[in-house]
Amino acid sequence: MKYYIISGEASGDLHGSNLMKELFVNDSKAEIRFWGGDLMQQVGGTLVKHYRDLAFMGFVEVLLNIRTIFKNINFCKKDILQFKPDVLILIDYPGFNMRIAEFAKKEGIKVLYYISPQIWAWKENRIKKIKRDVDEMYVILPFEKEFYEIKHQFPVHFVGHPLIDAIASRAQVNEIKFRKEHHLSNKPIIALLPGSRKQEIKKLLSVMLKMVEKFEGYQFVIAGAPSQDYKFYQQFITKDNVKFIGNKTYDLLSISYAAIVTSGTATLETALFKVPEIVCYKTSWISYQIGKRLINLKFISLVNLIMKREVVTELIQNDCNEIRLESELHKILETKKRNQLFLEYFELEKKLGGKGASKKVAELIIKQNPEIN
Structure with missing residues (x-):
């Protein structure tokens, strides 16, 4: 056929x-x-x-x-x-x-x-x-x-959902070996997933990276999209406590403590890895104004849409700023909020059906x- x-x-x-x-x-x-x-x-x-x-x-x-x-x-x-x-x-x-x-x-x-x-x-x-x-x-x-x-x-x-299979079938990561291979510190990892398209990466990564100096006890790692090479990301990496790992997002998420994620499939992937996350979205002013009038949804992340309630915080357009992001990141690093998210994530996985x-x-x-x- x-x-x-x-x-x-x-x-x-x-x-x-x-x-x-x-x-x-x-x-x-x-x-x-x-x-x-x-x-x-x-x-x-x-x-x-x-x-x-x-x-x-x-x-x-x-x-x-x-x-x-x-x-x-x-x-x-x-x-x-x-x-x-x-x-x-x-x-x-x-x-x-x-x-x-x-x-x-x-x-x-x-x-x-x-x-x-x-x-x-x-x-x-x-x-x-x-x-x-x-x-x-x-x-x-x-x-x-x-x-x-x-x-x-x-x-x-x-x-x-095919992500259930994609995540279940992946090889387990040896965290010690992975950290050594990518020159990561022993600090808990906060993964940055700024999207796969150049336009969204430019809009979002600069905001995400402002968290680095505010959370010195954590190792920040940019998850590079397979569609972009390292040269494109270099312009954004100006701090020592930031690492870049290309095309190994699942391996990175499997050992991450928290994540800041651009809206899209990555929000669901992060949740299925049981990683507490904040969802960000920012586009050009005119694209946002048009989209706001055409899109009739209460949420933009797949996690919240499937659960039909706010499980993960969404910072959209003007809310996607340094002050709000810092505040929300503090929350998902705290035990109480993390435990709540883990329970929600398990319920989410059940709703998605089996393998x-x-x-x-x-x-x-x-x-x-x-x-x-």
Whole structure:
């Protein structure tokens, strides 16, 4: 069976790679062509474009790069027609993928969507296009099944969250060896996760690093995104008590005492590692003003959205400042708050379902397409 997979960011690369592994296990004749990253490339198949060439964040940034985006869309359409896949598998990345879904459906290609676009947050009217262009939807958040099936009468498959598997399957870290290898002190570690895109890193890392001189009893470590190299981060590292570790976020989180995290999938990853965290988000003024009027959510972090209450503190835009961050960091370093967070995190994990999300999706895809096999 021929699969064409499109993932446009780091989290999609992770989930795409695990799905590909299961497709190869369940389909001995699997032929996979994909847009993704290093993790997907390591599994096999043919990489068409790397997600680092696709990631543009915010309304202004998208407008500035609109010609490149449309060029990529047109190239993708031609590449799909040449490959002639049996199924198209889209992983999140809705701005790009919904356009490709419409095109593929018109061309008679079966469209499968793994990890739903967050239409429950904004652009809910996209449900019309999803109903029209998507044949099967595999959702990973418990409230999404209710959203689609009860509110919009569109049947979906809740498969559990793939992060459960990704974290459970990782090799255990030898903390002593890890600290020695990366020249870390013996102080408790506060991990800094400023995101994966250059725009968000520039906005957030400078604020995060202001905590270094205020918490001298801790070792601060920047978790470098796989899409960025060390040279980009160097401009921000001006203090001795700051270390940089690239592309080893899970290893770092496994030995961290606390974390300051940019909103996104990383907030959920940090919680699943049971690390007390503060969530930060800051973008350009105009992007924030537009987003505030379009997004109808009480929270921005996945942790709080899934739990339907404030579990982790969110510092958004003007609240993401030195004074507030220092105050909230003190709180999550205290025993009482930490114990409360640990209990909340265990409840969160239960809500996400059991292991085997990628396996379930692969088996469903093959089961739902017996005529192709």
